[in-house]
Amino acid sequence: xxxxxEYRDIPVIDSKRVLDRTQFDLSVEGLSDAKxxxxxxxxxxxxxxxxxxxxxxQVSQDVDYKELSDLLTVSINNVGDPxxxxxxxxxxxxxxxAVLNYYADLWRAKSPHDPKDPESYWxxxxxxxxxEGNIFASWYARDYLSGKKLIVNEDEEKILKEIGLxxxxxLTYAHPKKDSRNANAFTxxxxxxxxxxYSVVKMMLTLKIDIFSEIGRCKxxxxxxxxxxxxxxxxxxxxxxxxxxxxxxxILVDFFASKGYPIFIVANYGSTFKGAYDDVEQIGKRILPIxxxxxxxxxxxxxxxxxxxxxxxxxxxxxxxxAALGGSYIPFIEKAHNEGLTDAKAPIFDFRLPFVHSIxxxxxxxxxxxxxxxxxxxxxxxxxxxxxxxxxxxxGDTTFAGSRNGTSAxxxxxxxxxxxxxxxxxxxLRCEEVAAYTEKRLKELGKNIGQDLFVARxxxxxxxxFKRPSEAIIFKYSLSCETLCEHSKVRGYAHLFxxxxxxxxxxxxxxxxxxxxxxxxxxxxxxxxxKIEKDICSGPALPVHNRGFE
Numbered sequence: 001x002x003x004x005x006e007y008r009d010i011p012v013i014d015s016k017r018v019l020d021r022t023q024f025d026l027s028v029e030g031l032s033d034a035k036x037x038x039x040x041x042x043x044x045x046x047x048x049x050x051x052x053x054x055x056x057x058q059v060s061q062d063v064d065y066k067e068l069s070d071l072l073t074v075s076i077n078n079v080g081d082p083x084x085x086x087x088x089x090x091x092x093x094x095x096x097x098a099v100l101n102y103y104a105d106l107w108r109a110k111s112p113h114d115p116k117d118p119e120s121y122w123x124x125x126x127x128x129x130x131x132e133g134n135i136f137a138s139w140y141a142r143d144y145l146s147g148k149k150l151i152v153n154e155d156e157e158k159i160l161k162e163i164g165l166x167x168x169x170x171l172t173y174a175h176p177k178k179d180s181r182n183a184n185a186f187t188x189x190x191x192x193x194x195x196x197x198y199s200v201v202k203m204m205l206t207l208k209i210d211i212f213s214e215i216g217r218c219k220x221x222x223x224x225x226x227x228x229x230x231x232x233x234x235x236x237x238x239x240x241x242x243x244x245x246x247x248x249x250x251i252l253v254d255f256f257a258s259k260g261y262p263i264f265i266v267a268n269y270g271s272t273f274k275g276a277y278d279d280v281e282q283i284g285k286r287i288l289p290i291x292x293x294x295x296x297x298x299x300x301x302x303x304x305x306x307x308x309x310x311x312x313x314x315x316x317x318x319x320x321x322x323a324a325l326g327g328s329y330i331p332f333i334e335k336a337h338n339e340g341l342t343d344a345k346a347p348i349f350d351f352r353l354p355f356v357h358s359i360x361x362x363x364x365x366x367x368x369x370x371x372x373x374x375x376x377x378x379x380x381x382x383x384x385x386x387x388x389x390x391x392x393x394x395x396g397d398t399t400f401a402g403s404r405n406g407t408s409a410x411x412x413x414x415x416x417x418x419x420x421x422x423x424x425x426x427x428x429l430r431c432e433e434v435a436a437y438t439e440k441r442l443k444e445l446g447k448n449i450g451q452d453l454f455v456a457r458x459x460x461x462x463x464x465x466f467k468r469p470s471e472a473i474i475f476k477y478s479l480s481c482e483t484l485c486e487h488s489k490v491r492g493y494a495h496l497f498x499x500x501x502x503x504x505x506x507x508x509x510x511x512x513x514x515x516x517x518x519x520x521x522x523x524x525x526x527x528x529x530x531k532i533e534k535d536i537c538s539g540p541a542l543p544v545h546n547r548g549f550e
Contacts, residue, residue, distance in 0.1 A: 011096040019046050055496040055510065056479035057464065058270070060326045060368030062500035065411055076406035081398040082124045083113055094408035094527070096125050102416055103375055105352040106331050107359060110379075118381030121351070124398070125412065126360075126374040127405040130324035131199035133360025133376035134266070136400040138190075138203045140358065141318035145188035145262040145382045147176030147301045149312055173384075177302045182260035189215060189256045190319075193244035194235040195274060197322060200266055209264065212236075212252055225255045240486075241458040242274030250286045257294040263287070263317040269349045270326030273482050273495060275461030277326055279347040284319065284355040291317050318382075320358045321349050325462070327361030332428040335421060335459065342429060346460050357382055363408065367415045367424075368500060373408035427500055431462055435498040438507045439464050445511055451520060454491055462499065468492035469519050477510055485528035494522050 023039045031039070055060050070359065080086040082096045098115070100123050104111035109121035126132045179185040190211045192200050204211055216224060216232035224232045225246055236252060237245040244267065253263055265287070267278040291297040296316030303310060322326070330346045337345045358378040363369045383398075419427075439457045440463060446453035453467040468474075468481050479494040486493075496502075496510070513519065 003259065004270060017094050018466050019043075050236055050478060051501075053477050053506065053509070055477040055506070056474075056494070057366045058272075058275075058497045058499065060228060060364070060366060060499040060501055061366045063370050065414060068407075068414060069547070071407050071410055071425075076410075078125070078404040078406040080408060081403060083115070083122075090406075092406040092409045095413040096406070099125060099409055099412045099416065100377070103361075103377060107249050107327070107377065109351040109377060113380070114379060118379065121377055122380050122383060122398075123375060123377035124508060125363075125404070125409045126376060127401045127403075127408065128374070129364060129372040130197075130300050130360045130362040131203075131321060132400055133374050134197070134199050134320070134322055135203040135206070136362060136376050137320040137358040137378070138200075138207050138209060138264075138266075139400065140382060141264045141320060142188055142207055142209050142285075143173075144314065144357075144382060145264060145316070146186045146319055147312075148242065148384050149174040149176075149301075149303060158478065174303050177304060179260075184260040186451040188264045189261040190264045190266065191249060191252060192269075193238045193249075193268065193278070194233075195238045195242045195244075195271040195276060196235065196266060196268055197272045197324070200322065208308055212256060215256070215261075215469060220255075223255075225251050238276075242268075242271045242276030243270070243458075244278045244283070246279065246282055246286050249283065250290060254290050255286055257290055257296055260294070262296060263291065265317070265319045267319065267321050267349070269321050269323035269330070270461075271458075272324075273463070273480070273484075273493075274456075274458045274465065275325070275463035275497075276458040277330070277346050277349070277460065278321075280319070280349040280356065281347055281353055282320055284353055287317070287319075288355060291315075315355075315357075317355075318357045319355055321356060321360070323359050324362040325365045327359055328363070328366040329428060329431075329462070330460070332421065332424045333432070336429055339425070341425065342432070344432065344460055351377075351379075363412050366499070367412070367419070369408065369411045371405075371408070373411070380525070431500065431502075432460070434502055434504055434507065435462050435464065437504055438496070438498060441507060441511050442466050442514075449515065449520075453520070454486065454493060463495045463497045465493045465495040465521070468494045468520060469514060469522055473510075473513050473519060476513070488527055489525040490528045491525060 019042065023042065025034070030036075053062050074090055076090055076092055077088050078091045078093055078096055082093050082100065085091070085093060100110050100113070100121070103109075104113075104121045104122070110119045111121055113122055114120040115122075126136075176186060188209060190204055190209050203209075204347060213232045215235050222231070224230075226233065226237075237248045239245055249265070253265075257263060259295050265283065267280050267283060269277050269280070271278075286299060299316045301312045302316065303312070318330065323330075326346070326349070330349070333342065333344055333346060336342045350356065358376065359375045361374055363373040363375065364371065367458070393415055435457065439455060442453055442455045451467070455464065455466045457464045469479070473479070474481060474494060479496060481492065481494045484491055484493050
């Protein structure tokens, strides 16, 4: 069998943080009980030690679901639609639908789910993190804006029933008639900011969704409407806090809407590195008049079919909110604000805004889970899939993953069953308090050691960014790092997230380590520019740096 290769070097901090990877090599004979238990024990020791000082990512380490250990004795699969039990009966869809109803109320969606009510919500618990939710929402957006329509082959179903056979409905797509007046009518164009998570870049390439910069460079070189740019920027610019520049977004949307392209916008609600919340309400207020001007707010789509499928009225835009962290956290800050417990208030992002089409969030970030999970939600009226209704599983294939982790639904249910809204408000306010404390301590440290540590925190963000420290400190605290262009200089940053498990005592330990000699290596701080020298039509120029962790 192959032996362990070398991975990234682990800095030697103490003996409990050093792992001999050869102890995990497997052989055709397996491992003896003694070797297996020793390797597992060493792995647990290592993980627990890293958990004690975990700061760099938006993941809660405050997880304890030992009471649910019996779930690990059952192979649970929530395959198919969450609102259809299906034939795979060892599932936890009863937990899943309860969690979905909880979030529907939290996000002001119409609940419970009713397939006959176009305004009611639909969604499911993810097997991945928000990346899966983003991919799924983009899939929906692409097909919806491309004019695809779901059709049931009623004739075949009727014939089979007449001979006594029950069968799932055959599902096929109907494609819209070409619009002779607008060649771009069914070519969605995506817009997202330079602070957007890297999974959004990946999903656009995977789903072959055109990005405004790609189309701009290839079809409209030299026509970028943003005065401050020499050529098409890769993404919509952000402000210093990490929020999307709504003025720039409006200008770009106007350019492409005027040419008939349907508009797909991905907003961030808790951006990955700076933790910024895009003002989704203001995005809608600025964009909707533009869409209305170019007949994209609502548009009629025609099909070759007759009768009920001859035409359809739908929006010519889709707004998805990537609320990986903020979607589960900020609602409780808002509740605390409404009860007079805090002056802090973030912009609205949820289904109170009628122009929001879909929202995703990550469950392992907030409230916390032992593995990646999350949730995606939209409305019944925006569903254009499933592409199949398989008899094999006895449930519509409406999700992205197919087989789905049913234990995640139980984890989320258990957390919300144990914690009231009052409990969650207290948790959120405590995190805000520790985040403010962290920002203060880092700024004090900079003054004490006579260095500019680049300390910054976006409003209501749980992340604080600062000058990149030594590799040993980065490893000890699992810090996430990025190279950013800030104040016209290239700077190396690290950031930390104040999640449920982070205490002031842990922050004090970090400050002590950052106070030691050599904690901050020198940086050259070369000048940088956000200008793009020329338009190159060679596919999407979408860098993966500055994209962070999902």
